[in-house]
Amino acid sequence: EVQLVESGGDLVKPGGSLRLSCAASGFTFSNAWMSWVRQAPGKGLEWVGRIKSKTDGGTTDYAAHVKGRFTLSRDDSKNMLYLQMNSLKTEDTAVYYCTTDVGGDWLEHWGQGTLVTVSS
């Protein structure tokens, strides 16, 4: 059974940093593309970014609203996905979901999410 478990969400001040983690199990993580999607309070789903498998280049893509501030990385030896968030803004407040990304075409499996609150 595929399991994705996010952690690291917290209350942080504007301008601060936070690193989210996603522990993956039940599939061959090293072969998987992975994405982060977020949902701000009362809003819809918003794609944040994607990291490809190392065999597909390991490259990353980001949504415009986080590019230059957020960084995706992965540790295939630990089956872990990370989202480093810097220069956080109040509008980054959201539940952040880790997902498997099937070749950039659809988001198949999702975690339960972790809440990030950016507030002074």
Add this chain to the structure above:
Amino acid sequence: DIQMTQSPSSLSASVGDRVTITCRTSQSISNYLNWYQHKPGKAPKLLIYASSDLQSGVPSRFRGSGSGTDFSLTISSLQPDDFATYYCQQSYSGPATFGQGTKVEVK
């Protein structure tokens, strides 16, 4: 970026009703359109991918159709477990973008 327009934004329906949600894109996306179900406090769930392919384990009362710029998700006979918010998402080009969601509520 490709814009997504979902309608309606909400609807009220009863168990057994046939429900249809539509999604229109700002440019043609072939069949690169997916549908997700989301319940409060839960992980979103993939229902339909590539416009009309049913994700494994999803009941056959869910049906997706469309191509180009116009798509729809139909629930043939609404069940109690189906009250949720539904999102369309395109993966044709640029950043993945979602519709604003359709909340299906109890009438």
